[in-house]
Amino acid sequence: MKIAGINQQQQERRPGAARSGERGSATVIALLILGLLTIFVALALSRTTAEALIMGNDAA
DSSP, X not given: OEETTEEHHHHXXXXXXXXXXXXXXXXXXXXXXXXXXXXXXXXXXXXXXXXXHHHHHHHO
């Protein structure tokens, strides 16, 4: 049954239901953000370690 160009099945769909083309997009976005955070933490640890070694050499 058509109602103003929208069939009844689409009209009864839950408002939070994912569309077929959007499945898994939240997972992909979360993995990208997690990857960026991992890179940031790795760089921060690397820099901190290098600076600690430099400070140790200055004290000697």
